[in-house]
Amino acid sequence: MNRREPLGIAVIGTGRMGADHVRRIDRVINGARVAAVVDVDAERAKAVAAGVDGCTAHTDPAAAMAAADVDAVLIASPGPAHEAALLTAFEHDLPVLCEKPLTPDAASALRVVEAEQALGHRRVQVGFMRRYDAEYVKLKALLSTGRLGRPLMLHNRHRNVASPPFFTSPMLISDSVAHEVDATRWLLGHEITAVTVLRPAPSSGAPEGLRDPQFVVLETDGGALSDVEIFVNCGFGYQVQAEAVCERGTARIGDGHALVTHTAGRWGGTITQDWTERFAQAYDDEIQTWVDATRRGEVTGPSTWDGYAAAAVCEAGIRALENGGRVEVDLAEKPPLYR
Numbered sequence: 001m002n003r004r005e006p007l008g009i010a011v012i013g014t015g016r017m018g019a020d021h022v023r024r025i026d027r028v029i030n031g032a033r034v035a036a037v038v039d040v041d042a043e044r045a046k047a048v049a050a051g052v053d054g055c056t057a058h059t060d061p062a063a064a065m066a067a068a069d070v071d072a073v074l075i076a077s078p079g080p081a082h083e084a085a086l087l088t089a090f091e092h093d094l095p096v097l098c099e100k101p102l103t104p105d106a107a108s109a110l111r112v113v114e115a116e117q118a119l120g121h122r123r124v125q126v127g128f129m130r131r132y133d134a135e136y137v138k139l140k141a142l143l144s145t146g147r148l149g150r151p152l153m154l155h156n157r158h159r160n161v162a163s164p165p166f167f168t169s170p171m172l173i174s175d176s177v178a179h180e181v182d183a184t185r186w187l188l189g190h191e192i193t194a195v196t197v198l199r200p201a202p203s204s205g206a207p208e209g210l211r212d213p214q215f216v217v218l219e220t221d222g223g224a225l226s227d228v229e230i231f232v233n234c235g236f237g238y239q240v241q242a243e244a245v246c247e248r249g250t251a252r253i254g255d256g257h258a259l260v261t262h263t264a265g266r267w268g269g270t271i272t273q274d275w276t277e278r279f280a281q282a283y284d285d286e287i288q289t290w291v292d293a294t295r296r297g298e299v300t301g302p303s304t305w306d307g308y309a310a311a312a313v314c315e316a317g318i319r320a321l322e323n324g325g326r327v328e329v330d331l332a333e334k335p336p337l338y339r
């Protein structure tokens with residue numbers, strides 16, 4: 001498809017992320033418009049549609065996808081609703097940007113992989129936006145030059161101010177560490193083969209019963225280790241940091257030192273408070289890249305396979321969290337469509 005018209009996008013789910021993507025497509029992105037929004041909460045869908053010229057509001061994803069002016073779909077409903085929306089998009093053979101996680105577990109993610117294979121071509125980009133963040137892109141580029149030698153370890157820190165009320169202990173892995181799982185696979189070009197989850201005493205700042213923080217160790221088929229401190233009720237800020245330790249040096253991102261102040265006997269800066277702030281540019285670049293590729297008739301970026309691989313690693317991580325110890329990742333064979 002080499003399009004002159006702006007791409008008409010249906011946004012499924014108009015909560016925090018979906019509404020932000022609607023604003024982005026409407027005001028920031030070139031070559032696209034929000035043609036329809038969908039939410040099981042009809043009032044929410046209507047309120048979001050009301051702010052966008054020519055946008056219709058729906059409660060049923062299938063009705064929106066069948067609309068004549070819908071050319072592509074952005075899925076931003078909760079993870080458990082993704083599989084149904086993806087399969088409906090495949091019925092209409094529509095290009096999709098699906099927010100992470102692709103689906104919440106490996107079996108459903110594999111069903112999506114199989115359904116896309118049955119179509120015979122890639123249709124999905126998964127919303128692992130770190131691949132579009134300027135700092136992650138620089139780190140990846142540096143590692144790719146080989147100047148620092150072979151990466152031996154990655155140290156990751158992922159901290160949220162507070163978790164939402166529905167957050168469970170396994171979701172620290174499937175919803176949050178999923179980002180580091182993808183970043184590790186992408187930065188190193190390795191598959192993750194085993195996961196160990198260590199459980200320090202929960203923070204008194206975490207809701208009763210939530211295992212927060214957790215310390216996750218990922219082993220890769222290239223012999224590297226990637227550790228992740230996940231702490232979703234740290235209380236003070238949104239921090240995402242990564243340090244690569246290589247044979248001849250280290251490289252670190254995410255210190256947030258863009259602006260440092262010195263005043264009244266102190267020095268300091270500010271800490272971002274959530275992902276919409278920290279990754280604003282990454283989301284813009286992610287969606288623009290998706291729109292541009294879709295208008296050229298191409299599919300780029302993290303694939304359904306990447307979404308499945310992350311789900312399989314997270315599933316092993318959840319078993320490691322529940323039973324303690326180390327759990328090997330059970331990964332299906334990679335189909336030719338994704339090689």
Ligand SMILES: NC(=O)c1ccc[n+]([C@@H]2O[C@H](COP(=O)([O-])OP(=O)(O)OC[C@H]3O[C@@H](n4cnc5c(N)ncnc54)[C@H](O)[C@@H]3O)[C@@H](O)[C@H]2O)c1
Nearest residue numbers: 013014015016017018039040041076077078079081099100
């Ligand atoms: N990439 C990132 O950094 C990032 C950040 C936050 C959230 N997310 C992802 O975005 C997605 C949405 O998260 P959120 O924080 O916006 O959640 P949210 O709870 O704020 O919003 C979800 C919305 O989807 C609606 N919904 C529920 N089931 C639906 C269905 N079957 N069809 C249509 N709408 C439905 C809900 O009514 C709600 O309005 C999740 O997959 C989440 O993991 C990604």
Ligand SMILES: O[C@H]1[C@H](O)[C@@H](O)[C@H](O)[C@@H](O)[C@H]1O
Nearest residue numbers: 100160175176177179232275
């Ligand atoms: O769904 C959100 C989102 O993916 C954020 O990027 C992450 O920092 C949060 O931990 C997670 O709950």
